[in-house]
Amino acid sequence: MLVVKFGGTSVGKPERMKKIAELVLSMPGKKIVVLSALSGTTNALVRIGDHLLAQQHTGAQNEIAELEKHYLQFSKELYSSEAYQAIGQEIVSRYFSLFRLLAAGKFDDRSYRELLAQGELVSTEFFYHHLQERKISSRLLPALHFMTIDENHEPELEKISERLKPILESVNVDILVTQGYICRNQNNEIDNLKRGGSDYTASLIGAAIRAEEIQIWTDIDGMHNNDPRIVKKTMPIAELTFDEASELAYFGAKILHPSTIVPAQKYGVPVRLKNTMDEKAPGTIISDKGSKHQFKAIAAKDGIIAINIKSSRMLLAYGFLRKVFEVFEKHKTSIDMISTSEVAVSVTIDDSTRLTEIVAELGKLGTIEVDKNQTIICIVGNALAEKEAVLQEVFSALGAIKIRMVSFGGSHNNISILVDTTQKDKALNLLNEGLFNLK
Ligand code: ADP
Ligand code: ASP
Ligand code: MG
Numbered sequence: 181m182l183v184v185k186f187g188g189t190s191v192g193k194p195e196r197m198k199k200i201a202e203l204v205l206s207m208p209g210k211k212i213v214v215l216s217a218l219s220g221t222t223n224a225l226v227r228i229g230d231h232l233l234a235q236q237h238t239g240a241q242n243e244i245a246e247l248e249k250h251y252l253q254f255s256k257e258l259y260s261s262e263a264y265q266a267i268g269q270e271i272v273s274r275y276f277s278l279f280r281l282l283a284a285g286k287f288d289d290r291s292y293r294e295l296l297a298q299g300e301l302v303s304t305e306f307f308y309h310h311l312q313e314r315k316i317s318s319r320l321l322p323a324l325h326f327m328t329i330d331e332n333h334e335p336e337l338e339k340i341s342e343r344l345k346p347i348l349e350s351v352n353v354d355i356l357v358t359q360g361y362i363c364r365n366q367n368n369e370i371d372n373l374k375r376g377g378s379d380y381t382a383s384l385i386g387a388a389i390r391a392e393e394i395q396i397w398t399d400i401d402g403m404h405n406n407d408p409r410i411v412k413k414t415m416p417i418a419e420l421t422f423d424e425a426s427e428l429a430y431f432g433a434k435i436l437h438p439s440t441i442v443p444a445q446k447y448g449v450p451v452r453l454k455n456t457m458d459e460k461a462p463g464t465i466i467s468d469k470g471s472k473h474q475f476k477a478i479a480a481k482d483g484i485i486a487i488n489i490k491s492s493r494m495l496l497a498y499g500f501l502r503k504v505f506e507v508f509e510k511h512k513t514s515i516d517m518i519s520t521s522e523v524a525v526s527v528t529i530d531d532s533t534r535l536t537e538i539v540a541e542l543g544k545l546g547t548i549e550v551d552k553n554q555t556i557i558c559i560v561g562n563a564l565a566e567k568e569a570v571l572q573e574v575f576s577a578l579g580a581i582k583i584r585m586v587s588f589g590g591s592h593n594n595i596s597i598l599v600d601t602t603q604k605d606k607a608l609n610l611l612n613e614g615l616f617n618l619k
Contacts, residue, residue, distance in 0.1 A: 181348075182207060183391045185214040185360060185382035189399040190456040191303055192219030194257035201311055203397075203459065204355060212321065212385055214360045215307055216378040217299025218254065221247070222361075225296050228279070232287040232295075240283050248276045251302070258306060264313040268306070275302045294370045297324075300359035300378070308357050318355035321347065327363040327381065329371060335363070335380075337443060341388035348389060358385070379437040383451065387443035394444055394451045396436070401455040402464030403428065403435055405477045406612050410605050413618040417477060418462060421470035421562050424477070425451070427594045431558035432481035441466065472563040475573075475615040480604055483530055484516070484554040486584060487539070490524040491546025500545070501525065507541045516556060517587045517596055526585055528556065528598060554584060555604040559595045559611065566592065577614020581607045 184204065191197050204213055217225075224247050231240035255268030275298055282291050304320060311318045326343040328336045348356075360378020365371040373380045379396055386394035403425065404414040420428075422445035429436035435453065444451045444466075451466040494500045504525060508515055511534035515527045524546075529535075535550070542548050564570060571588060574595055585598035599607055613619045 181389060181391050182209065182211040182393055182395060183214065183382050183386040183389070184211050184395045184397060185378055186216065186456065187378065187396070187398045188216045188219035188221070190397050191215055191307065194254055196456065197258060197307060197310060200397075200456065201307070201314065201316065203456070205316060210354050210356075212356045212358060212389075212391075213307075214358055214378055214382045214385065215300065215303050216360050217303050218251075220250075221299040221303070222296065222375070225299055228283070229287075229292040229295050232283055233292065237283065244276065244279050244283065247279075248272065251276070255306065258310055259313055261313060264309060267309050271302065271305050271309070290369055293372060296372055297359075297362040297370045300361050304357050304359050311355065311357070316355065317353045318357055319351055319353050321356045321358040323359040323362050323381065324364055324370065327373075327384070329363050329365050329373070331366045333365070333371075335373070335384050335443070337384060337388060337446075340384060344385070344388050373437070373439075376434070376437040379440040380443075383440045383442070383444045383449075386449045386451075387447045390447055391449050394449055395454055396440075396451065397454045397456045398435060399455065399457055400435065401458055401461035402453045403433060403466075403477060405475075405616055405618075406608055407433070407478070407480060409434075410480075410608050411612045411618075413612065415616075415618065416461070417464055419470050420464055420466045420476060421593075422451075422466060422468055423591075423593050424470065424560050424562055425464075425466040427558060427560045427591070428477055428479045430481075431479045431556055431560075431594075431596070433477070433479040470562045472561075473567040474561050475559060475564065476561040478608060478611050478615075479558050479560070480608060481516075481530065481556045481558070482601055482604070483532075484528050484556050484598065485530070485532055485535065486526055486528050486551040486554050486598060487542065488524060488526045488549040488551075489542050489546045490549070492523055493546065494523050494525070503545055504542065507538055507545075510541075511538050513538060517585055517598060519585050519587065528554065528585065551584065551600075553601045554598050555601045557597050557599060557604070557607055557611070559597075559615070560593055563592050564595065565589060570595070573615060574611070577611050578607060579610055581610065 228240045228243045251272045259265050259268045308320045360381040361372050402416040406414045408414045426441035430438045454463040455461045517528040519526050587596040
C-alpha cells in the first residue's frame with residue numbers, strides 16, 4: 181500500500197485538485213491519500229482565531245467573509261454537474277456556518293484548535309466529492325477516528341496502527357482519502373500536529389500500516405541542497421538517508437515537518453518527495469541507503485536563543501552540567517546545541533515559553549547571558565564528520581561571518597553553527613558557493 185500526501189499548493193486551485201485525482205488514479209494498487217488544507221487556508225484560520233481571542237469580532241467576520249468567497253468560487257470551478265454544484269455549495273455553507281457559530285460563542289483555546297482543523301476537513305470533503313462526481317470509487321477515512329496524541333503531544337503510533345488495521349481490512353476500494361495535520365488529544369479534543377503537520381500524518385500512517393512507500397507531493401522537485409527561498413541557485417538531491425533527511429527537516433528545511441522522518445525510519449518505510457507541478461522530475465528518495473562523506477544539503481532554523489552560563493564553580497567540579505540540564509528538564513525545554521569550556525557552558529533552545537523561569541533558576545548556578553534572534557545553520561551529509569579537512573572547508577566558505585557557536589562530532593552527519601539571524605542569508609549563500617560551487 182502507498183501513502184500519498186498532497187500539500188496546500190497541490191490542492192490550492194480547482195484544476196490542481198483535478199490533476200491530483202488523475203495522478204492518484206494512475207498509481208497502481210491501494211493508497212491512502214492524505215490532504216492538507218487548500219493553500220492559505222490554515223493561515224487565514226490562524227488570523228481568524230487570533231482576532232477572536234483578542235475579541236476583535238469585526239476583523240474575524242471580515243476574514244470569514246473573504247475566505248467564504250474564495251471557497252464558493254473554488255467549489256463552482258471544481259464541480260461540473262448541477263447536482264455536484266449543489267453539493268459543493270452545501271459543503272461551503274455547512275463549514276462557514278460552523279465558523280460563524282464558533283465565532284459567536286465563548287472562544288477559547290479549544291475552539292481555536294477546532295477552527296484550525298476545518299481546513300483539512302473541507303479539502304478532503306471537496307476532493308472526495310470530486311472523485312464521486314467522476315465515478316472514481318473511494319472512501320473518506322476520518323483522521324479524527326484514528327490519529328491520536330498522548331499527554332506529551334506525541335503521536336500514539338501503536339494505537340494508530342491498531343485502529344487502522346481493521347478499517348483497512350474491511351474496505352474494498354483502492355483510494356482512501358484522509359486529513360493531514362489533525363488529530364485528537366488525551367482529552368478527546370480536536371488537536372493538531374503543529375504547522376506543516378500533514379507530512380507527519382503521512383509518515384505516521386505509512387509507519388502504522390508498514391506501507392511500501394510514503395510519497396510527499398509538493399510544489400518543488402524534491403529536497404534541495406539549500407533553502408530555495410533564500411539562495412538563488414539550488415539543486416535537487418536524488419538520494420538522502422533517513423538520518424540526513426531527519427536532520428534537515430529538524431533544522432528548518434520547510435519541505436518536511438520537523439518530525440516527518442522519525443516514524444518512517446522506525447519501520448524502514450522509504451519516503452519519496454515529488455513535485456505535483458512536474459510529475460516527471462525524479463524528486464528525492466529517502467531511505468537507509470546513501471553515499472558518504474559528501475556535503476549534501478544545508479538548512480537553517482531561526483528563532484534560536486543562546487544561553488551562556490558562566491561559573492568558576494564549574495572548574496574541576498563534577499555534576500555541574502547535570503544541574504544545568506535538570507533546569508531544562510524541569511521546564512520541558514529541549515536543548516539543540518551545546519558547547520562547553522572549563523568555566524562556562526552555552527546551550528541553545530528554540531522554545532522561549534519558559535525562558536524567564538529557566539534564566540531565574542540558572543542564575544543560582546552562575547552568571548547568565550541570553551542572546552536572542554540566533555539561527556542554527558546545519559550542514560548535512562552522511563558520515564560528513566569523517567570527510568578530510570571538512571571543518572576547514574566550512575570555515576573558509578564562511579569567510580568573515582561571525583560564528584557564535586559550533587557543534588561538531590556529536591552526530592556523524594552534521595555540522596551545526598550558530599550565527600546571529602542577521603547573518604543567515606549571507607552565510608547560506610557563502611556556503612552554497614564554497615561547498616557546492618553554486619552561484
Ligand atoms: P506543502 O504545502 O506542499 O506542504 P511547503 O510549503 O510546506 O509545501 O514546503 C515546500 C516548500 O519548502 C518549497 O516551496 C520551498 O520553498 C521550501 N523549502 C525550504 N527548504 C527547502 C529545501 N531544502 N528543499 C526544497 N524545498 C525547500
Ligand atoms: N494545513 C496545515 C498547515 O498549513 C498542515 C499542512 O499543510 O501540512 O500548517
Ligand atoms: Mg508543508
